[in-house]
Amino acid sequence: MCIQSWSRERAMQTEAMRVDHETLLNWPRPDVFLIPKAKRKQYVRRHRALEAYMSGSSVAGAAKHFGVNRSTLTRLVRLSIELDATGTPWGFRACLPYFHSDTGDETDNSPAATPVAARPHSFGQLIRSSQHVRELVQTFTGNLPAGRRRSAAFDRLFRQLKRELKGSEHLYPLNTRDKGRRALLEYVKRQRQRAGRASIGESTPPQPTIERLDQLFPLYPFSRAEYDGHHEDIEWFIEVPTPDGGWATRKVSELTFIPDIDAVTRFVHSWTLVLGRGYRQYDLMELFAKGMRPWKPGVLTTPDLCYVTGAGMPSSIMPDGKAPRSILHAGDNFSAHKAAYIRHNLLHVHLGVWNWAQAHIPEKRAIVEAFFHHIEHGALRGIAGGYVPPTERGAAPTPSNSLDPKHYPLNVIALLELMDVIVSAHNVTSHRGLHDRAPLTVAHEYVERGGWIWQSSLSERHAQQISCLRLSVTIRGSRKESRQPYVEWKGARYRSDALVGRFDLIGKKFEATIPFDDLRMLTLYDKNGNVFVRLPALPPWATSKHDVRVREQVIQWDRAKVLSITGVEDAIEAFHSYLRATAHSSGKSADLYARHQTALGVPSDAAMKRSHQKSEKVPREGWIGAENMEDLP
Template sequence: MKKDIAVPPFCVSANYPMPGRDFVKKKHLAKFDQRVLALSAVLDGASIQQAARTYGVDRSTLTSMTEAASTLAPDGKPFGYRVCIPWYRVAESVVTRVEVPLASGPGAFARLLAALPDLKELVLSYKGKLPAHNEPSSKFEVFFRKFVAYLKGKELECYYPLNSSDRGRRALQNWIKRERKGVRDLQMGDNEDAAYTLTRLDQLLTLQPLDRVELDGHRTDCDWHAQVPTKDGKWTTELVSAIWVLAAIDVVSLAAFPCTLVVGPSYDRYDVLETFANTLRPWEPRKLIVPNLRYAPDAWMPTMSCVAGDVHRPASTAIDNFLAHKAKITTENIGDHQLGVVNLGFPHVPEGRPNIEAFFKRLEDAVLRQLAGGYRPPNEQSGKKQFVSTKSSKNYPVNAEALRDLIDVEISAYNITPHPALQHRTPREVFESHIHDGMWTTQSFLTAEDTEQLLVLHKSVTIRGNKRKGVLPYVKYQHAKYRSKKLNNRYDLVGRTFWASIHSHSAHQMSIWDEDGNLLVVLQALRPWGVPHSLQQRSAVLKCVQRGILHIEGTDDALAAYHEFVRAKASELQWATDEYLKEGLKQTQPVFRKAKPSLLDQLNSLSDLTPRAGQVDLRQRRKS
């Protein structure tokens, strides 16, 4: 029959400190009292086996408690009955003299470091990465040589670990791993009592489809190459700086919207607005140019609808505060025409937008890294990128339109693929079930207009001109003059300011609005900007003009002059390679027609003839 456990008296056989019972948690009080009685019995002369059996304490636990009770704590007093607290651990700084182990065994490496404090400091000083599977670490190899040299300097060749087959390499790696994990766990424990903060909307509310959409841009993990012409009329492949994918995904149904593909070192505000427009624009399958590429029979997108008014609009969109995301035109147009809440979060914090990050990872693993040049980026364990594809992108140059076709097909197939996070339902099933249940969604007959207005730049302009000098009224914006026949005699408007709108895809036209918001006149750009072009293209041309590497004065088409310059420099300059691929110039390679022979060509054709010998008189003879 078990003996009743009473509050133990202070042990008189040894002057050991006794912690107060209020220091012990309530759930550990019973176990604490058992250990106190068992330790008191051992100190009074009972055997460990007898005391352990009598008071229900594990024998090995009681043995370690007895050994630790007499050791000194950091406060200079014996640990005493403090070792009876279940969660209490003896400080590691108090160790008895330990000998260097002769052979390997449980705890041998820990005893080695305990016997050689200087060696432990050396091991703790290593902050480099550890070798992983098929990923060696040169820093660790240098450190391991120092580790072996220290042991040899102590003449411990016959002791562990130098007498083992690997000289302690694996034991050293495992000890460092456990030590680093212990530090991380300790840091996590210190933060457990920190105040809980809300970082996402789904932590506050139960979200439904289209309540929150995450949008972001992703730089693809692939070394893309483009085929570009050379000056001698041949072709070569040059490295592309980067290709970006901008996409949006619903956080509840995980349905992905049509994406935007951007070629270049980064993307800008117009690319962001185009991606926002894709969440409102009705989706239609592309006309694929890849021969064997086909859409799935039931390919689907969240914006799949016949008319824009039937498209279901997101209630809120989460993006980070990247420069292109918080540009003036971006924030103003989204605020006026997105008709929802936009949450600007911190950049490089995937926890704030985990669903779009997971979608990009899924797209990389399933599609992009399988293409020629695809790789896994370097991480903490691996200092260099690891190529996944066995094909070289130099031998398989990228076609931007074909890549757009591929990504569009893959996203439409992803939306009808069972997802493990949705209990193996497809994003389409979750999305459409929400719609069919009659739950709250947003639809508007202004969706088509809002989609176009998202891509329109609004700006205040002043009409200029001079009647005395015969200068017709015009408007100047970004080095381009805009005129209209309707303004030829309206000198009364010169000096007045109006609101103007320019569509980002039609920068050759400008609409002027009066004070009442009515359309006053539509202006056309004069040469060399009179041809259809986008604001992005004009900015690219003006950058070259400002750098003095391109001249467009006297030309009828600034865009054609820019394209010709890009073709000439595509094999020499990085940005020209990007522009050649972005503008699709390979598909529009100019065809040089043979010019008609001129009078000068006919005269030059006589240059190879040998003149007659003697004097030649070419004067016209008078007829007799």
């Protein structure tokens, strides 16, 4: 009879733990999709059972109907109305399957006797038995000891607990060997874990955040541009010479397309292509220098390829023909975007505001990401080797056409002409995002209305300066050994007749500039910023034009003893000869062979003739525009 009376009393206490409908609706509700998949069904059953009980069902009825243990549901009822550390009811968070193990009887605030010995939940019983102990422990916010690291705050808490329990040495926890230190530590850990885990999966109302400039004020044409690099979804092959005098096809590792696109009108300021794996700050110098020069239609040498009527770039709509610039440029924090040389040139030459945000978040630069997607679908998937990337890890890409890329090897000149046609056609192709108007049409209307445009009469000079590297060099030499003054940089020596006999300059530092795309001339400046002297490079770097990337690669191969430039008159010609000899057997050489195909003087007639001999399938003819591209957002 005593057991039955206790059960009825316990049931009556549980039945009294109900909340009204309004309170139930305001309870915190975890987001089911943030709960581990293996635990979702268990959570849903508990949630529905608790909701049914709070809506009027009995504990036994709700537990049976939804397949939840009756004692579990009773515990959930008690826990759901308890308050967390912020004063909010646990609510439906108590139904999380991984939440129940940290509760035990510790959440029961009913008075309890001081425990005598160490048993399960004895420390929770101790907390309920003394209000002073409960306040002392639950208000502790100091650090906890971890491993060998001690915590002075926790040591003080432990001493205060022993003083509070003085006179009860025969009771728990002072009758244990460590006086309850471990039990105190574990209890505080559990309490903190409960507070931390309660927020797991909790669905909170979205808070307004400012992530883009257009959330602060409206944007106008030329006010914001976005740029980034994109690996084209095409399997590229190129023809390379073989030792027996023939030709073989080798795969090009990557081809990266880098556009600079206006975020309001969607017209493209400038673009560049990078053959080979990855791109560097020097490729961005080419991109922005190209955007500061007026655009002119190129002379197309590819058969059946021509520009769309009215095709153009932003400079085409300017009354004076000068290229405009955007006030703000947005890119991600890729290392090439923030490297030392390009960063200095963008801030001091190109000017404007530059925003380098976190990478791999398309929402930050939605326009350029959408442009990549739509230009793939509308213009590039029809090229031999085009494919659709896999959506699952380990899956193979799906070819987007039936053309074999090995039968249509890459012609770099034709590819550059094709991209110029595609980009200039995109600028005059209407789409829904601009009310069926073309990007250049919108920009032209803005110019005619007197909209503010950023232009400079020094754009040509700025285009040259943005391609220059600013250095600090030291003049070297030796009077004793009769070694005339010179400057050494990137493995090359620079010397001029103007420095003959100027041994007084040895050891002095000068500011210098050098174009990254032609390292044959180094210019030194005095303290007033005036030209002090121009130093030409000495052989083997004095004959052929070359850029930083070529020189660094030649020096790397020379140090690796795979290419020797000792005693040669022209290191660049030796570099080209090495590419011709090794492109068929080295992936690195194949990429560089493709990048320098024009400088190598590779005849493209052979590849084109072999392509036309396969009459069963030929690539589409005529100009390639952007009419089939889906509308940008």
